[in-house]
Amino acid sequence: MFLKIMFILAATMTLGGAFLTAYTKNLMHACVYLLVSLFGVAGLYATLGADFLAATQLVVYAGGVVILMLFAIMLTGGIQNFVNKFGLDKVPSMGNGKTYTIAGLSMIITAFIIMKVLAPIFKTNVQGELPAFASTVEEIGVLLVTDHVLAFEISSILLLGALVGAAVISRPRRGK
């Protein structure tokens, strides 16, 4: 019962946030709706018994990625020219009716393909008793340094590379 209410709440947040992210014309609002959607995803993780992942989702997205996005919007907003270098009218940056039509059509095709793939799963959806929720922190910790230790190390190198790369790229160039 409680789980169901939680699930419906989280699903509504996720899908509503995602829909509004796609719908709104204001980039700042889109970012806030994305935050709502990501919180909903954290709620879905919680209903799936993935407590550590839910907290990680909150820490990384709410604390890091969304604020970073907001910062980037603030640093790049302002100048808007509506013609490109050939003097032709550009598509507005948040899309217009034409782009949405194209996106909608291609999404219908994609949806049919994915549904074709998912259909056998929907048909054979038998499940027994689900295990009770347990703490996953210790098990994830053990898995990270035993089974997945190579991926763990590679991801740490990736993060270091991203850190250095982001600093180097966004640094203003000398003599310019």
Add this chain to the structure above:
Amino acid sequence: MNETVVSYLSQAPGYALLVEKLSEFFGFDAEGFVTFLIFALVCFVVVNVMSAIGGLGTYAERKISADLQMRQGPNRVGPFGILQFLADGVKMLGKEDILPAQADRFLFLIAPLMCMVGVFASLAVVPFSSGLTLTNLNIGVFYLIGVSSLVGVGIFLGGYAANSKWSMLGGMRGASQIISYEVPVTLSILAIVLMTGSLSFNVITDAQGGLPHQWYIFHNPFTFIAFFVLFIGALAETNRAPFDLPEAESELVSGYHTEFSGMRFAFFALAEYVEVFVVCGVVAALFLGGYKVPFDLGNGELIAKTFPAIHPMLAKQIGNVLQLKAFILKTLALYYVVIWIRWTLPRLRVDSLMVLCWKYLTPIALFNLVGCAVWLWAFEGKSMWAMIFKSGVAAAGGHH
């Protein structure tokens, strides 16, 4: 199943009776209903008490600042002016709720609420006592870091939405400061998590003792430094002086909440004061023994043994009240230090703020983390007092 305030209260003899009576009354198993009822009641109490503490925080701030500057401070409303915050609240409610014409309406409305939600959601895991923890999550520390980062988003959006230059600068400063200082804060919290091997606040608190030499702050030299790193970082994360750049009165009129008036401004102020309380509570729980009372008076076993006449549950309740007092005492002592620092130190510049974070605190916190790991490996997690005591005994034995 995590330990919650309900599972603590369910040990009381009245609980089973209540469930039984209600089940008879409603005709279905009322266990879930009673759980919900207790949670709702305790949440209501905690939120209201915290709001009162946040309000009293403004009073304490004014009174202590007056004391430090040899003034009287508020003294008209109630005895010693203690009802000043209620008067302020009524004044705030009566003010007009101004929405600037150029403002981004939607963001302007939700920004103060985001701050409030972030702070009050983090109250769910603050360990007030071993019984009165709303829920003892096994990822409590992590959850708190995640939820309280909503405050940064709220401040940033508040600064953006008002569409004024002061607000914009304040919001930008606030967000950059909060995400920068999250790094040393998290690293120094990780040092304690490393020592304990758990992310749950209650487990961390239970690993410490009631007396100062059993606290984690005096466990080894690295945790001693980590405490100060965490405290400085917490000051910066809650935008308190000397790091109150987002609301620097002398440069940006009042920073990100320049354009807010009435209850919206009050939400920001309340969120800030409650967040200071939460942060002080977290520092107390992680480093100063939290709710631990000396000589294990807190778990009620000693009381039950000394006075066999009273019910063991009553002894437990007395122990819990003692624990609550210990926690509040430690937290308020830190709260006093925060206010004291605010009225003593001048404000930093923006660049020196970032230099302090990235060039000093973060390397120190990293060094501490490695140091704690080495200490754990080398001395098997013994505290330095235990080792001094042991070597002292060995030296005394050697003289014979």
Add this chain to the structure above:
Amino acid sequence: MISLTSYLIISFCLFIAGMTVMIARKNIIAMLLGIELILNAAAINFVAYTRFVNQNLDGHVMSLFIIVIAAAEAAVGLAIVIRFFQIKETIHIDDATELQS
């Protein structure tokens, strides 16, 4: 009843929304928002399969790596966007037509 199917449908809708954002928008930051949605859709699938099909926690670890990669991608992507803005003074995707600046 909450089953694997409901989670798959949610993740499917999230993926569709993310792809729509990526195709319909011409602002690079808005497209990055779409990428975040798509990555989250994938992560939900991993965790849902862990819960309902096989109970070892490999799916959780994979989702953890997805979150890590999403964070790294956002950092580098936004750095590139800011650099692009410094050079071109726009972040419209149709202006990114040259390899060299």
